[in-house]
């Protein structure tokens with residue numbers, strides 16, 4: 437399924453109507469965009485993901501947050517079919533990620549961590565290549581590529597080789613490539629890392645417009661203010677487990693901010709904030 441056909445767009449809009457912001461998928465008839473059941477991944481002795489369950493609602497901005505090493509990237513890699521789980525099941529847009537990988541890959545866009553791109557292509561060539569791989573007609577690829585390059589402020593660098601792009605430019609061209617086929621669900625690992633505030637604002641706008649159309653964005657981040665201002669739904673992960681999931685209000689609870697709720701959930705309250713480093717800043 438290379439592109440969004442009109443009746444699917446209508447279906448997505450209908451799902452959004454049935455699952456408005458602030459309502460959990462579990463409480464609506466709409467199927468979740470992502471369903472994870474009993475997912476495990478171990479690297480040697482290290483359990484990276486310890487049997488997690490997740491139901492991420494369709495048509496919403498979903499944040500996956502957690503401290504370093506919590507298991508976010510491992511989870512997103514398994515959910516997007518990049519890493520095989522040891523155990524468990526993942527469904528995306530109603531299709532089994534490991535049982536029906538082609539159907540899933542046609543419906544998703546992914547901006548992974550440590551994005552590997554074809555470095556010797558220019559930004560425009562990369563989009564052209566990605567679009568053709570996705571089965572889009574050439575003129576449609578050209579049109580969409582031009583629009584995405586403009587909106588993401590990459591038009592001036594479109595003929596530059598990707599190897600010469602800055603970190604933020606790489607994120608933006610990666611995002612453009614992930615959006616080109618208008619996927620139903622977009623997965624982004626730390627999409628705002630290394631991106632300047634102006635570009636971050638642009639990316640936000642693009643993603644908000646995209647979720648307004650009924651599509652789902654799932655992104656991982658450490659930046660709580662960003663998650664709080666963007667997300668309808670949040671899952672908090674620590675040490676390979678899900679500590680909380682639900683609407684932003686549910687996860688925040690009585691805490692004054694998502695940041696304080698997060699620190700409490702991941703058990704970081706009262707942690708040594710450097711007092712033990714008594715030599716630091718002392719006599720030299």
Ligand SMILES: Nc1ncnc2c1ncn2[C@@H]1O[C@H](COP(=O)(O)OP(=O)(O)OP(=O)(O)O)[C@@H](O)[C@H]1O
Nearest residue numbers: 479482483484502503504505506507508509510511
């Ligand atoms: N390929 C691997 N081999 C060995 N251990 C790994 C591998 N990938 C991840 N891990 C371990 O699994 C755990 C979870 O890592 P993961 O990258 O999923 O965390 P994360 O929440 O994305 O962290 P960060 O926010 O720092 O990117 C960590 O302890 C990490 O060291």
